[in-house]
Amino acid sequence: MRRARTWLPGLLLVAPSIILIGVFVYGMLGWNFRVAMTDQHDAVSEGRFVGLQNFIDIWDQPRWHLSVNHAIMFTIVFVLGALALGWFLAFLMEKGIRGEGTFRAIYLFPMAISFVATGIVWRWLMNSGTQERAVGLNRLFDWIGLPQWQWFRDQEWGMAAMALPAIWQMSGYVMALFLAGFRGVPEELREAARVDGCSEWGVYRHVVLPLLRPVTLSALIILGHISLKVFDLIVAVSGKQIVTDVPAVFMWVAVFDSNDPAKGATIAAYIVLSVAIFVIPYLIWSVRKERRS
């Protein structure tokens, strides 16, 4: 009884979340994998167990290849772009400039907006009209004599353009992470390096950047999983069009337009797995690190 008094209140306190997460996250995930392994290809049939058949069959579909390629291109441009821009903004502010609070607010501001609102604005900015029909960015480019683009309608590079609004949205957040990282580097370490004859660039290269590795990794995880499951931004900018198809949009179409639960669940399972590839190594790494310290 005495012992129960020490652990029971704590358990009761967290029990609701454990149960809810158990049911609505892991339970649903399990349910999804179950549906993905059946042949329930319309709204009414019961669905028999077919193992990994759906996971193999989907690779025969040209649309799946297209959406995976799109997701990869989007992820590369978005993650690298947001990391680079976020790092650069933090670097600019690191030395402490006048009005730093204001700049921080401005850079962080886009994150407060939903992807849908961002998408609707960028849909206009990235209008594909050129010359006298140009609006948005193309109008500006026309005016200052730069070449105009098809933006997200470009067959090959469209997804790189689609990553621009995402970079715009997330780089402020990455800046905040890096700024905290920069500020976490003790001044003594930098001093010591300078005393040892390091140039200012050398201080960054050999002292500051290595210490930023954990921050970079966290940023990578956050951006990576946002990128792989991106849906709202794409739908807000271009709707459900093949030219910007990604797995999450394909999943929506499979479930709600094609009425094919098994196909939708298969795509969802692939999305979860791809996110897991990002997240699990990070979890292992951080658990190991905690044990070590």
Add this chain to the structure above:
Amino acid sequence: MRRWLAAVSITMASVLGLAACGGGGGGTASQAPAASGGGKQQVEVFSWWTGPGEADGLKAMRKIFEEKNPNYTFFDAAVAGGSGDKAKALLQSKLQANTPPDTFQGHAGAELQGYIKAGNLEDLTALYDELKLKDVFPAQLVEQISVDGKIYSVPVNIHRSNVLWFNPAVLKEAGVAAAPKTIEEFLAALEKVKAKGKIPLSIGSEWTVTHLMESVLLGTLGADAYNALFKPGADWNSAQVTTALTNFAKIMEYAGDPQDDWQPAAKQVADGQAAFNIMGDWAYGYFHNPPEGGLGKKSKTDFDWAPAPGTEGTYLWLSDSFTLPKGAKNRDGAMAWLKVAASKEGQDAFNPMKGSIPARKDADQSLYTDYLADALKDWSSNKLAGSIQHGVAVNQPWLAAINEAVGLYVGSKDVKALQQGLADAATANAQ
């Protein structure tokens, strides 16, 4: 002991809090309609009519319904979103949860097949007999919306999909004397416009390309061969279809940069940047209506219309209709609504506002002027063919597969792959 109590009370509070969140999270559309005060019963009418024109039409029909049925109140469960994308997804989840609205809007024809197959809809054949609707709707319409001899929906309006919109001034400048009547004439006209440096044909997002394709299919094959494509065992790999798709590919070469949706594409014609656009007749409302909802253009001078090339004499139709879901809470109320929707009075109130023509043959012709007068005349005399993109000829999964093939074609420009994709879509989904 005190800590204990505190822990338990926090736990309870958090559980209750979560439950409250779960209950209060829905928007207007997911509010469960309950019987309201005064003994009146609510009738939940689910649609995607929230835009200018369409919402006004719904309001006009609602007024008649409330006058005729003082016992019922109308609950407008409309969900915004063009062509019902979001509404259909929400409807799907409501049907799966067994909490259907009392009646919902859907495109008449094959689009409803999914619901029928899943056993979501009641057979309305008895209502048709009671109101003698088979006599007032065109026989071919009744035939095309029947499934195994049963009818599951009441059409309130008819839209036409195969309309060629054009800018007379741009045509004149390019030396095109009149609207092209055949595909060959159309290609020649496109070439002439191109030589003048204007956009020959404006297009919007990918679904407008499917919309264009259905008109080209009809224009090349003719009504009978087109309609036969949607019967079981139809041959989508035939040489005829190849010819049609080759025509489609040739026409697509003259298409301008794709716009965001159908409106900006139609606007290019109205503004004189483009010569032609193939779009349904809801574009008429957009061209013609005053600036709040439309472009305020003058018909016949700023814009003009003709049947899509090669489709004269055929009405490629689509229709909005209302249904009776099984398990509707207020079945009698829903039936009362369906009777208004089927009535001459209801349709004549709704359609001039929405910019469509009534499905009934006995409508008051004087209410329909300008484009709508033309449409009404053609509707009563033309052959009928069902639209692909707008849910008449093919069911939803089939349409999704067709849109996929067309979307991939826009990227690859591969006619052979397009035909294969269409053939596969037909094999997988035809019934």
